[in-house]
Amino acid sequence: MSLYSENIKYLRIKKDVSQQVVADSVGIPRPRYAKYEDGKNFPPPETLMALSRYFAMSIDLLLSVDVRKIPVGDLLKLENNRVLLPITVDSYGNNLIEVVTQKAKAGYLSGYADPEYIESLQQISLPFLGPGKHRGFPVEGDSMPPHEDGSIIVGRYIEKLGDVLDGKTYIVITKDNGIIYKRLNKNGKNSLMLNSDNTFYEPYEVKASDILEIWEYECNIGRTDRKSDFSTDNLTSLMMEMRQELREVKAKINT
Template sequence: MSLFSDNIRVLRVRQKISQEKLAESLQITRGRYVKYEDGTSEAPYEILKKIARYYHMSIDLLLSVDIRKIDIQHLLKLENNRLVLPIMVDHQGENYIEVVTQKVKAGYLNGYADPEYIESLQQISLPFLGPGKHRGFPVEGDSMPPHEDGSIIVGRYVERLGDVQDGKTYILITKTEGMVYKRLNKNKKNALVLESDNNFYPNYEVRLSDIIEIWEYRCNIGRTDKKQELNEIQDLKELILDVKREVNEIRKNKQ
């Protein structure tokens, strides 16, 4: 028997639902459903989606996590898409902030839906962040100054794509790019445009179908007290002022 077949049996028994009633809700015969539960047949994608929606649980969890080992109450239920996000809470019921360090970053794409993996992450508490589910992610490179390589960006989970605001920064977890921190623009129908604050790096697109998670920037945890260099910004301002003065002089001479 597969993990999936064990999971759907456990969920059905927990909710005290008969195989006949569940099959009826899925719009299939009881005989067909029984094959999924006893592991003699694999459920097609359309049936997987129906079962996931029925239990308000993600397909990832149904296929890859032993439901018997987790507390369903410690899963964050989301609206509309009916996905389930593993979360950790303290004794007062407040959400911990799990921190995805550089050391465990590579495993996040496989473990983001696994409560055991999420529980293994380092945890901190930042009460000033307010409501919402927060998580920390490492920054790489120099594409998003002033955030430096090695800093941690704490983001708030975005439940709906419609909540993404043009020009704001987000951590994206994608199938193709992995984990990235960029400024987003929704000027494409089926894709997001990712922009770096460092102009050296070109913009690029990520298809909506490739996006796994989006986390809105809330705060930065850095490791340096280095004074931010403002010389380049000041030089640019002075250059613009010089151009304006020259334009004004040209206009005066023409009058």
């Protein structure tokens, strides 16, 4: 039997319902559903989605995690079962924040929906953040000053693309580019425009279908007290000059 078949069988028994009840609820014949539990067949996408909604369990978890090992009561259920996030608290009842370190960053794309992976991350508590699900992510590069390499951006989980506010900064988890920290603007219903505060970097578009998670900026955990060598005006001017020089070089190359 596959992990998926084991999972749906376990969830059905946990709900204390028959195969017929599940089959009727998702609109398929009972013999067909029985083959899914036996591991003889695998459901098509529309049935997979229907079973995910029925069992209130994300498709990611149904396919990749042994749900018998998950404390279901400690999971946060989100709209349309898109993701289920584990929530843990400290001895004072404060929500613990998982921190995705540089070392753990490489595995986040494959482990973001796996409770066992999330539990393996380092955890901190920041009671002043208030309600919501929070997580910390590392910053790379110089595209979003004053945040530097080694800083951690703590974000609050955003359930829907429509909740994104133009001009605010967010951690965006994408299939192709991984973990990105940018200032966002909605670019129609099915995409976002990602902008860097460092004007040296050009904005670019990300389609909604490429987005796995969005976390709204809440606070920054920095590691440096270095004084900036430039004023904001001087830095912007320098970046503009460098961009112009690069354009001139590209123009010469193309002629």
